[in-house]
Amino acid sequence: MSYKITITNSDLTTSEFNANYNETILTAALNAGLAMPHSCNLGVCGACKCKLVKGEVVHQDYNPLALTDDQLASNMILACRAIAKKDSEIELLKPASGIFLTKVYTINKLENSMILKLKLIAKTPFNILPGQYIEVSYKNITRCYSVANLPNHDGFIELYIRRNKGGALSEILWNQLEIGDSLRVKGPFGNFTLRKQYPSPIFMACTGTGFAPIKALIQAIIYRADDKENLNTSYSPDAKPKVILIWGNSQLDFEYWQETLLQLQESKTIDLSIHLCSRKGFSKFASHIANSINYYQGSIVEFISSNHDDLREYMVYTCGNQDTISKIKQLATQLGVCQNNFFADTFLPLTS
Numbered sequence: 001m002s003y004k005i006t007i008t009n010s011d012l013t014t015s016e017f018n019a020n021y022n023e024t025i026l027t028a029a030l031n032a033g034l035a036m037p038h039s040c041n042l043g044v045c046g047a048c049k050c051k052l053v054k055g056e057v058v059h060q061d062y063n064p065l066a067l068t069d070d071q072l073a074s075n076m077i078l079a080c081r082a083i084a085k086k087d088s089e090i091e092l093l094k095p096a097s098g099i100f101l102t103k104v105y106t107i108n109k110l111e112n113s114m115i116l117k118l119k120l121i122a123k124t125p126f127n128i129l130p131g132q133y134i135e136v137s138y139k140n141i142t143r144c145y146s147v148a149n150l151p152n153h154d155g156f157i158e159l160y161i162r163r164n165k166g167g168a169l170s171e172i173l174w175n176q177l178e179i180g181d182s183l184r185v186k187g188p189f190g191n192f193t194l195r196k197q198y199p200s201p202i203f204m205a206c207t208g209t210g211f212a213p214i215k216a217l218i219q220a221i222i223y224r225a226d227d228k229e230n231l232n233t234s235y236s237p238d239a240k241p242k243v244i245l246i247w248g249n250s251q252l253d254f255e256y257w258q259e260t261l262l263q264l265q266e267s268k269t270i271d272l273s274i275h276l277c278s279r280k281g282f283s284k285f286a287s288h289i290a291n292s293i294n295y296y297q298g299s300i301v302e303f304i305s306s307n308h309d310d311l312r313e314y315m316v317y318t319c320g321n322q323d324t325i326s327k328i329k330q331l332a333t334q335l336g337v338c339q340n341n342f343f344a345d346t347f348l349p350l351t352s
């Protein structure tokens with residue numbers, strides 16, 4: 001059984017799609033190739049908040065800070081937790097985004113992923129915050145990708161695109177995209193961004209290409225630490241921001257990623273410890289392993305639970321597949337992280 005969902009965008013255009021009786025409105029929208037603002041997919045951040053104009057939904061569990069009782073009473077819903085019970089109409093809140101033209105500047109095809117560098121050809125500024133994502137449209141297919149760098153500083157957008165055999169857009173990009181092609185991007189979206197309470201010690205955990213927004217956040221921390229005058233007044237200039245990065249990567253394009261991680265570690269202004277996890281282990285790369293990175297055979301969740309027993313002081317940022325991020329959230333809560341200090345950006349499994 002499914003229900004018809006009609007979405008009205010902030011520009012008053014409408015889109016329709018069907019949502020199965022057991023899937024959230026956000027999942028159904030993304031599977032239909034529509035982009036809805038979202039970030040955590042866990043009912044924590046509020047990025048997917050929208051208005052139910054007609055129809056009926058029920059919510060799965062969510063954080064009341066993401067949707068207050070007053071907002072619920074005025075028909076606001078969280079698309080990532082709302083399941084339709086009738087045909088429904090939804091109005092998106094006005095996104096602070098635009099459409100920007102880019103040209104493909106470089107394409108770096110690794111074994112399991114593609115690094116795409118786009119040059120912005122924009123007459124208006126592209127004001128993206130580190131950690132946000134954009135929508136990429138090519139050959140009438142649209143997908144969301146997190147930005148892996150700081151475009152406001154260099155005018156480029158760097159995307160990490162996992163090679164997903166059979167994936168609707170990733171295969172087309174892999175096989176057909178060429179340097180110099182025009183690519184339309186829309187954005188920025190999402191609120192997976194650095195919070196003002198920074199600099200608490202920061203714990204970052206990601207899987208696969210979930211490293212993209214995490215890398216942008218680390219670059220932003222480095223940028224802020226380099227430019228100490230921009231730091232908030234509670235920051236002691238002598239204290240280096242402490243960042244722990246844990247990256248679970250089962251399909252490792254080892255040499256490229258190790259070099260990228262070492263570049264982040266070159267910064268002298270933050271204290272960055274890096275732990276790379278893979279169930280397959282790293283014996284294959286033994287002669288190339290760098291001393292400054294810790295390599296762990298096992299899952300990212302196993303690594304965290306066997307190496308950390310108290311994360312109360314930390315702000316936690318996580319990005320990756322939904323299953324792992326849910327487990328990390330559970331573990332972080334057990335280790336004392338309060339909901340307000342937990343930020344997630346989750347990849348939903350798409351069926352096309």
Ligand code: FES
Nearest residue numbers: 039041046048080
């Ligand atoms: S609350 Fe729905 S995406 Fe975060």
